[in-house]
Amino acid sequence: MSGAEGKSDIDLFAVRSLLFLPASNPRAIEKARGLDADLVVLDLEDAVKPADKSAARSAAVEAVASEWRQPVAIRVNGAGTEWHSLDLDAVAGSAASAFVIPRASSAHLVREAREAAGKPALAMIETAAGVLAAAGIAPETAGLIAGTNDLRADLRLPLAATREPISASLQMIVLAARAAGVPVFDGVFNGLSDAEGFEAECQDGRNLGFDGKSLIHPSQIDPCNRIFGPSETEIERARKLIGAFDGGAERFEDEMIERMHVEAARRVLERAKS
Template sequence: MSSRLERVRSVLFLPASNPRAIGHARESAADLVILDLEDAVKREEKDSARSAAVEAVAGDWPMPVAIRLNSVGSEWHSLDVDSVARSKAEFAVLPRASSAHLVHEVAGALSKPLLAMIETAAGVLAAADIAPETAGLIAGTNDLAADLRLPAGAGRQPLQMALQTVVLAARAAAVPVFDGVFNDLDDLEGLTAECADGRSLGFDGKSLIHPRQIDACNRAFSPSEEEIARARRLVEAFGGGAERFEGQMIERMHVESAQRLLDRA
């Protein structure tokens, strides 16, 4: 796992064609910024967005920055790969990853760490093979819902199995994994609830589409003071083997989990 991704909670996507958004992102509290060349950019702005992204990552950023390529098979993909490979972007992001072979080829051409977006049924089924080829996985929930032909307004419940499959693949490969976006910019309560759901599924953080979502996301994916205090007590109290701690049986597995929480905090 890249050490630069170990504590990432908030993953902010923004159009590389929007210089104002890039300026705001640079000054934000996002843990990872992704300059998007794909869905967020109009066809007629693809070339200028690519140039803008390369120029933007050449400057200093307080957080790691990635560039999302256009998908394999699109007319812009090869140009994106060539430009991003020569850029100072720390990471690249591949949308609609559907096979380990495809991801391996793109990562090799880039010669830099690649995050793969799992956005299709094929991608979910191949996630266990894709994950070892990557620096991390991102669940693309909007595209996935469309690929699964879910009715509008179906919510996250029909996606639970797919999301858990993505998390399982990432954990087996020891790479970080990030939840999909929350679309309603004005519903911070809904965002907070979806962040809590994502954390309960095992995600390390969440994709975001606006800076106003960052604070709620960072809070939701950070251990609470109560969690930190209990983890410290558990680690300090453990004497080896199975034993009783605050009314529960614990063993080394629980200590390792508590130590991971402390490390993340």
């Protein structure tokens, strides 16, 4: 984590699934404790009504104080809102593993929030300004999250638009994260009953270079973990490739391989181990 205060006690590169749920919903919180999401994010922002912000903040702090099977983060309200500084103070005094900054638009604002919270920050890139500033934002964070719904709205795309109009933005977010050496996560898929569409978008996200994906329903966890985790075939091939490498460019299974391919294979095995 470059430049960030404190060090994350979780390996965010091992995270495949990030389940967002309202901090104002105690039943959802209790259910999430037994789920296989790699990271749970208790939301104080979009999922919580203004009248419920204070109660949700207290509930989030109380929830992260107890034991979970996975790390838990808190998404705060954005800079410029009346709840932002209160949320950061609450995060600072909580047992949260990290916190999420919505609508990140500048490195300066992310740095201020991180220093106030004193915990690793995940920044959501969900505006045109955020995409253009992502290269500067990423080094201030423990990871980036593509906020695809807000990004579509900010770009004024039709509701029926595919992911194609935001593909350049998604690639810029991935590039910024990779240049800074931090993990990067794809945005949510809204079609809760479209299992086939969800899996296709997971595969698309993995092909773009994302490490995992934000989720809005427990039913999305298992397919997300499966697609963003290496398959047995990938693991076995990685082992064979590493074993066959002799130090220079050479042939392996009808392909030419060199050191970069070995490094990629080692990442596969490390992710499988995680």
